Structures are given as C-alpha cells and as structure tokens.
Amino acid sequence: MVVQERLPRLLRSAYFALHRQTDAALAKLGVTADQFVLLATLHPNHVMTQRELADRMPSDPSTVRAMLVLLEEHGLVSRAANPNDSRAKAVSLTAKGKRTFQKLWNAGEQIRARMVAHLSPQEGQTLVQLLSSVAESLDDPSSKLRKAKSHGCPVP
Amino acid sequence: MVVQERLPRLLRSAYFALHRQTDAALAKLGVTADQFVLLATLHPNHVMTQRELADRMPSDPSTVRAMLVLLEEHGLVSRAANPNDSRAKAVSLTAKGKRTFQKLWNAGEQIRARMVAHLSPQEGQTLVQLLSSVAESLDDPSSKLRKAKSHGCPVP
DNA sequence: CACTCATTGTGCGTATACGCACGAAATTTG
DNA sequence: CAAATTTCGTGCGTATACGCACAATGAGTG
Numbered sequence: 616m617v618v619q620e621r622l623p624r625l626l627r628s629a630y631f632a633l634h635r636q637t638d639a640a641l642a643k644l645g646v647t648a649d650q651f652v653l654l655a656t657l658h659p660n661h662v663m664t665q666r667e668l669a670d671r672m673p674s675d676p677s678t679v680r681a682m683l684v685l686l687e688e689h690g691l692v693s694r695a696a697n698p699n700d701s702r703a704k705a706v707s708l709t710a711k712g713k714r715t716f717q718k719l720w721n722a723g724e725q726i727r728a729r730m731v732a733h734l735s736p737q738e739g740q741t742l743v744q745l746l747s748s749v750a751e752s753l754d755d756p757s758s759k760l761r762k763a764k765s766h767g768c769p770v771p
Numbered sequence: 772m773v774v775q776e777r778l779p780r781l782l783r784s785a786y787f788a789l790h791r792q793t794d795a796a797l798a799k800l801g802v803t804a805d806q807f808v809l810l811a812t813l814h815p816n817h818v819m820t821q822r823e824l825a826d827r828m829p830s831d832p833s834t835v836r837a838m839l840v841l842l843e844e845h846g847l848v849s850r851a852a853n854p855n856d857s858r859a860k861a862v863s864l865t866a867k868g869k870r871t872f873q874k875l876w877n878a879g880e881q882i883r884a885r886m887v888a889h890l891s892p893q894e895g896q897t898l899v900q901l902l903s904s905v906a907e908s909l910d911d912p913s914s915k916l917r918k919a920k921s922h923g924c925p926v927p
Numbered sequence: 928c929a930c931t932c933a934t935t936g937t938g939c940g941t942a943t944a945c946g947c948a949c950g951a952a953a954t955t956t957g
Numbered sequence: 958c959a960a961a962t963t964t965c966g967t968g969c970g971t972a973t974a975c976g977c978a979c980a981a982t983g984a985g986t987g
Contacts, residue, residue: 618895619883623789625902627808628829630786631944632909633779638945649973652783666935673784675975680936682973702935702982726909727775733904739774742905745898746781748889753788753882787974794975805943822965831945836966838943858952858965934983943974954963 622749636726641719645689649674651723653682654691654716657708664703665694691715778905792882797875801845805830807879809838810847810872813864820859821850847871 637648646654656671657663665683669676683706686692691712697703708716731739793804802810812827813819821839825832839862842848847868853859864872887895 616896616899618892618899619887621899622886622895622902623793623883624808624811625899625906626782626786626789629902629906629909630782631829632906632911633782635911635945636909637779642946647972652780655780664935673787674973676936677938677976678972678974680938685972697935700935700983704936727779729908730778730905731775732908734901736774738901738904739778740772741897742901743772743774743777743781745890745894745901746778746785748894749886749898750781750785750788752885752888753785753792755788755791791975798976803942820965830943832966833946833968834942834944836968841942853965856953856965860966929987931986932984935981937979937981939977939979941975944972946971947969949967949969950965951967952963952965954961956961957959 633726633730637723640722640726644715644718644722646715646719650682650686651719653679653686654708654712654719657692657706658716659708659713662705662707664697665706668706789886793879796878796882800871800874800878802871802875806838806842807875809835809842810864810868810875813848813862814872815864815869818861818863820853821862824862
C-alpha cells in the first residue's frame with residue numbers, strides 16, 4: 616500500500632477534525648481553537664516576545680499579532696514593553712487569561728479523550744513517536760538555526 | 772507519558788509543516804496546497820456536486836465555493852449545470868486542470884518522500900492505521916449520516 | 928563613532944475555514 | 958396536489974495563515 620500517497624490527506628483529515636471539534640467545544644467560552652493553542656503556549660507564567668511565541672506555536676508572526684490584538688481586547692493576554700529591547704514586547708497571560716485557560720482545558724478534556732479512545736496506551740505512544748518523526752522531517756531548517764543561535768551552544 | 776496532551780499539538784505541528792512545505796513547492800505553479808487537495812479529489816475524471824466535493828476533501832461548502840471561483844478563473848475546473856438537479860452543479864477538471872495536476876503531483880513528490888524518510892515501511896503502515904483511527908474517532912457523525920443516506924442502504 | 932546588517936513588530940493583500948442566513952429547487956408528507 | 962421540510966449553492970462576517978515590504982531598533986564591524 617502506498618503510504619506516502621495516503622499520509623498527507625490523512626494528516627489533513629485528522630487535524631481538521633480535531634480543529635473543528637475543538638472550535639465547537641470552546642465556542643461557548645468565546646475562544647477559538649487557535650487562540651487556545653496560543654494561550655496554552657503562554658500558560659501558566661511564560662513571558663516571551665511575539666516572535667518567540669510564533670516560533671513555539673508554531674505560527675506566523677503576522678498571524679500571532681492579529682490574534683494577540685483580539686486576545687488583548689478580550690483581556691486574556693498582556694503585551695508589555697520589553698525593558699531589554701524596545702523593539703520587542705513581553706507577552707504573557709493576564710489573571711483572567713489564566714482562569715479562562717483552566718476552563719478551556721477542562722472543556723477540551725472530552726475531545727482529547729475521544730481522540731485516543733480506540734488506541735491502546737502503547738499505540739498512543741507509537742503514534743506520538745511516529746508523528747514527531749514526520750514533523751521533524753518536514754520541519755523547515757531555518758527555524759532550527761534561530762533556536763540553535765538563541766541557545767548559544769557553540770560546537771567545541 | 773501523557774499521550775493525549777501531546778497529540779493535539781503534535782498533529783497541528785505536523786500538518787502545518789506539511790502545508791507550508793507544500794505551499795512553497797507548488798507556488799511556482801500558481802496553485803496553493805489546499806487547491807491541490809481539491810484538484811486531487813476531482814482527479815482524474817470525477818464529476819460531482821460542490822457539496823460532495825466538500826464532503827470528500829473534507830472542507831466547508833462555503834470554502835469550496837470560494838476556491839472553485841478562483842480555480843474556474845484560472846481555467847482548471849469547470850462548473851457545469853447538473854441535468855438531474857437544477858440546484859446543483861457538476862464540477863470537474865478541465866483538460867488544463869488535468870495537465871496542471873500532473874505537474875503538481877510531480878512537484879510534491881519530494882515532500883511526500885521526505886515525510887516518510889525516517890520511517891520504515893512498517894512504521895509508515897502503522898502511522899496510517901493509527902491516524903485513521905484518530906480521524907475516525909474525531910469525525911463528526913453528521914457527515915456519516917449523509918453518506919449512509921446517499922448510498923441508499925436501508926436497514927432491514 | 929559611523930556604517931552595515933539582522934531582528935522585532937506592523938500593515939497590507941490573498942487564500943482558507945467556518946458559521947449563519949437566504950433564495951431556489953427537490954423531496955417528503957398529509 | 959399542496960404544504961412542510963430538506964438540500965444546494967450563494968453571500969456575508971470573523972478568524973486564521975502566510976508572504977512581503979516597511980520603520981524602528983539592536984548588534985557587530987571597521
């Protein structure tokens with residue numbers, strides 16, 4: 616069976632199914648599935664620049680900005696000035712953001728459970744490992760360069 | 772290890788990596804990754820309504836319409852009147868659409884290969900099976916009802 | 928210190944993604 | 958057959974997703 620021909624469509628189907636279910640489950644709390652990912656990246660007390668946030672989600676810096684504007688209006692995140700770099704901003708969760716995230720996390724519990732409902736613990740482990748491999752194989756090496764530089768670990 | 776907590780983010784990362792790489796690879800041919808999925812669903816000679824196309828991608832009917840408008844302007848698909856149902860339209864690939872799809876398929880070959888580069892054939896099989904299970908677990912049952920009805924298989 | 932270059936965030940344009948409401952046409956029901 | 962219901966495609970509004978160009982600022986170099 617031609618795995619590499621089916622895998623892209625399957626990955627797309629699985630992700631969209633997850634995204635739609637999550638959107639539906641979180642809608643009553645006024646947060647989208649993508650906003651949830653952003654809040655989770657900041658949870659519980661991480662402070663980072665918009666660029667770093669975009670790298671970790673991962674998402675586009677331009678997209679992250681648009682999301683932050685909305686989330687700031689809703690009072691869930693704060694964008695303070697960064698004392699070390701006047702270009703950058705220090706993004707973090709507000710108290711309301713932390714409270715809301717807890718509700719969102721609970722609201723998504725059923726979906727996470729349903730996702731692995733037909734998988735044994737062993738199969739779940741395997742899926743995580745195989746998906747990690749695929750994600751790394753597809754990852755654009757340009758982002759790795761930034762990470763390596765920020766860690767500052769010169770090769771001896 | 773808490774599989775169900777890592778799986779959603781991992782699925783998102785893997786899908787986005789695939790989508791970005793595909794978009795970049797197909798950009799020089801003037802087609803997006805999502806348009807490629809639509810063309811692939813129609814390839815080579817399928818004729819279907821917009822609704823059926825949306826169900827198979829899977830995608831939203833409203834989104835599919837917007838994509839079809841663009842693809843029709845580019846001469847890749849045709850939306851003819853459906854003789855059996857004057858509400859519906861018969862969507863199919865044009866000759867240019869079929870030629871373009873072949874080029875797109877070839878342009879994406881490297882990505883599909885890279886995706887499974889670090890996987891054995893057995894692991895690829897396993898990944899397809901596990902992802903299918905997850906996708907089915909998350910699938911909204913409302914779409915299944917439509918499929919069952921369209922097949923016309925009444926329970927005795 | 929002046930110059931060059933890289934980085935941060937912003938603004939704009941295009942393409943999805945999806946919900947919702949609408950008119951038109953088909954199907955079901957009484 | 959007429960009325961209620963369902964289905965198809967459309968149009969509108971909001972939220973991503975990403976590329977690109979831009980100004981301001983920080984970093985490295987001579």
